[in-house]
Structure formats: C-alpha cells, structure tokens
Amino acid sequence: MPLLSALRRLGSKPVMQDWPGLIEAYRSWLPVSAATPVITLHEGATPLIPAPVISERIGRGVRVFLKYDGLNPTGSFKDRGMTMAISKAREAGSEAVICASTGNTSASAAAYARRAGMRAFVLIPDGYVAQGKLAQALLYGAEVLAVKGNFDRALAIVREVADKYPITLVNSLNPFRLQGQKTAAFEVVDALGDAPNWLCIPVGNAGNISAYWMGFGEYKAAGRCRSLPRMMGFQAAGAAPMVIGHTVEQPDTIATAIRIGNPVNKEKALKAQGESQGAFMAVTDAEIIEAYKLLGSGEGIFCEPASAASVAGLIKRREEVPFGATVVCVLTGNGLKDPDTAIENNDSKFHTGIEPDTATVAQVLGF
Numbered sequence: 106m107p108l109l110s111a112l113r114r115l116g117s118k119p120v121m122q123d124w125p126g127l128i129e130a131y132r133s134w135l136p137v138s139a140a141t142p143v144i145t146l147h148e149g150a151t152p153l154i155p156a157p158v159i160s161e162r163i164g165r166g167v168r169v170f171l172k173y174d175g176l177n178p179t180g181s182f183k184d185r186g187m188t189m190a191i192s193k194a195r196e197a198g199s200e201a202v203i204c205a206s207t208g209n210t211s212a213s214a215a216a217y218a219r220r221a222g223m224r225a226f227v228l229i230p231d232g233y234v235a236q237g238k239l240a241q242a243l244l245y246g247a248e249v250l251a252v253k254g255n256f257d258r259a260l261a262i263v264r265e266v267a268d269k270y271p272i273t274l275v276n277s278l279n280p281f282r283l284q285g286q287k288t289a290a291f292e293v294v295d296a297l298g299d300a301p302n303w304l305c306i307p308v309g310n311a312g313n314i315s316a317y318w319m320g321f322g323e324y325k326a327a328g329r330c331r332s333l334p335r336m337m338g339f340q341a342a343g344a345a346p347m348v349i350g351h352t353v354e355q356p357d358t359i360a361t362a363i364r365i366g367n368p369v370n371k372e373k374a375l376k377a378q379g380e381s382q383g384a385f386m387a388v389t390d391a392e393i394i395e396a397y398k399l400l401g402s403g404e405g406i407f408c409e410p411a412s413a414a415s416v417a418g419l420i421k422r423r424e425e426v427p428f429g430a431t432v433v434c435v436l437t438g439n440g441l442k443d444p445d446t447a448i449e450n451n452d453s454k455f456h457t458g459i460e461p462d463t464a465t466v467a468q469v470l471g472f
C-alpha cells in the first residue's frame with residue numbers, strides 16, 4: 106500500500122522541525138546571553154501567505170504577500186517584543202511589569218509576565234479596547250486599570266510609575282521590544298529569499314515599522330538580502346500624526362490598536378522612512394473596513410481593523426507600486442480580538458428566526 110508506506114516514512118522522520126520560539130531561532134541576532142532566562146510561548150514563525158485576490162486588485166504583475174502575525178500565541182505581533190522584554194526583565198530580577206495599551210500589548214504583557222511568575226499591571230483607555238483583548242488580559246491574570254483618558258495619557262502615567270517604583274516598563278519605549286520585533290523582517294527575508302520591494306505596515310506608536318527597518322538593515326549588512334524595501338507606513342486618517350507632522354490631541358478611528366496621537370517612536374520611524382525612501386500615508390476608516398472585508402471574504406483571512414490599514418493603504422496607492430513588484434503587507438493582529446467590528450461590518454446574509462425544518466431552510470437557501 107503506497108499510502109501506508111508513505112505514512113510510515115513520514116513517521117520515522119518528522120516532516121517539521123519544532124520551532125523553539127524566536128529567541129532561540131535568532132539567538133545570535135539578539136541581545137541575550139546564556140544567563141538570560143528565555144520566557145517563550147514559541148512565538149514567531151508566522152506564515153507569509155500569498156494574496157491572489159489583492160494581487161489581482163493591484164494588477165501590474167504585482168505579487169502581494171500577507172505576513173500574518175495575528176497567528177502569534179496571544180494573537181498579535183506584540184508577542185515578538187514581549188518574549189524579549191520579559192526575558193530581559195526576569196534576567197534583571199524584576200518582579201513586576203507595567204504598560205499602557207490599546208489592548209494587544211496588555212494581552213501579551215500579561216501572558217508573558219505571568220508565565221515568568223511576575224505581576225502584570227496594565228492601563229487601558231476606558232471604553233476603547235476591543236473585547237477579546239480585555240478578555241485576554243483578565244484571563245492571563247493581569248491587574249487591569251481602565252483609565253478615563255486616551256492611550257497617550259495612560260502612557261504618560263505608566264512612564265512616571267515605572268520611574269518611581271520597582272516596576273519594568275514594557276511599552277515599546279523598552280528597547281528589547283523592538284529587538285524581538287525585528288525578527289519579523291528576518292522571517293520575511295528567510296521566506297522570500299530577499300527583501301520585498303514594498304513593506305506596507307500599520308503605524309500607531311511606530312515601533313513596529315522601526316523594528317522591521319532595523320531587521321532588514323541587519324540582514325542586508327550580513328549579506329542575507331541584496332535589497333531593502335521601501336517602508337510604507339499607514340495610519341488611520343483620524344489618528345495620523347506621522348502624516349500631518351504634529352501630535353493629534355483627540356485621535357479617533359475604528360482601528361483602536363492604532364488610535365494614537367503622539368507616537369513614542371516617531372524619530373526612529375522618520376529615519377526608517379527617510380532611509381528607505383518610504384512614506385507615511387493616511388487611510389480613512391471606510392477604506393480600512395473595505396480592506397478588512399476583502400481580506401476576510403476574498404482571502405479567507407481574519408485580521409483586526411488596524412491590521413487592514415496596511416492593505417487599505419496598498420490599494421489606495423496601487424498606482425505607485427512598480428510593475429512586477431513584490432509587496433508584503435503586515436497583518437499585525439488577529440480578527441478574533443474584535444468580534445464586534447466584524448459583526449457590524451460585513452456583506453454576508455445572516456438570516457435569523459428560521460423555523461427548524463428542512464423545507465424552510467431549503468427555501469431560504471433558494472432551492
């Protein structure tokens with residue numbers, strides 16, 4: 106039986122290597138030593154998925170790939186930074202961490218801190234955190250403080266608290282966060298064999314775009330890629346300080362993960378944009394939702410609204426993409442984090458109150 110013998114062959118030799126998490130996988134590229142206790146949930150190694158429907162939409166022979174970082178252990182790219190930040194905090198003997206968060210940082214900080222046996226304190230803007238993220242922070246055992254103010258205000262408070270008390274700050278001001286996050290660029294190059302021509306990415310505090318740029322730069326310097334991408338950062342029109350060039354006092358967008366008016370990493374991100382001949386551009390909430398729905402119903406990929414800003418931006422600027430280019434859009438977070446937005450924004454038919462009999466169902470189906 107050929108099938109059985111094939112299965113037996115597979116059984117004797119594993120087809121997939123166990124992924125040890127990104128610190129072990131990229132140890133020589135990261136500021137860790139034998140003395141660093143590695144706190145990991147085996148984050149990283151997320152898929153780079155071809156996007157035929159979006160590629161078709163762009164035309165011009167462009168190949169679009171989606172870096173689906175929503176498949177990390179807590180459902181966002183924040184885990185890449187958090188495995189480093191928490192491992193280094195543990196190494197330094199810290200017993201508690203704190204962050205301000207639009208949701209994903211708090212979920213990730215809580216998971217990794219608790220795994221390390223540390224306390225996690227998280228400050229969130231009251232009423233502006235997606236349900237799934239709040240659920241995660243609570244379930245992972247964080248102490249959650251909903252603050253009557255926006256993210257920028259919450260961040261100012263946690264910076265002061267971390268200055269005054271023995272608590273480690275794990276927002277992206279913590280340099281180990283960006284170190285961990287740069288591994289996403291390594292994975293993109295490892296998958297494609299070179300850097301893409303464009304890297305489209307949502308921008309909130311502008312840490313991730315800076316981390317990707319660092320990763321591509323380090324790989325290029327080591328001869329792992331021949332080229333560097335143009336860094337294309339997309340912000341929501343109601344929260345676009347990098348585009349308009351100054352702080353936004355009252356940031357507003359459906360994409361709560363990037364509802365930030367004063368990005369802490371703006372200097373680094375401006376450097377990435379300048380050196381890569383990239384750009385910061387705004388997309389409206391309507392454009393974000395259109396891309397979000399297209400990703401779901403066209404590509405079978407459920408990301409959160411903030412993540413869809415990368416695809417919305419690519420679609421908006423499609424005429425500037427070089428013919429035959431390779432483009433990677435970063436999908437930063439998993440759609441399951443924000444079910445309310447999905448239920449309110451889709452083009453599917455949802456028939457309710459259906460009588461439980463075959464004839465009725467067949468009739469509704471149109472048979």
Ligand SMILES: *Cc1c(COP(=O)(O)O)cnc(C)c1O
Nearest residue numbers: 209309310311312313362437438
């Ligand atoms: C944190 C986050 C962002 C923004 O990343 P920055 O590093 O703050 O620019 C985008 N999307 C999602 C889903 C996030 O959680």
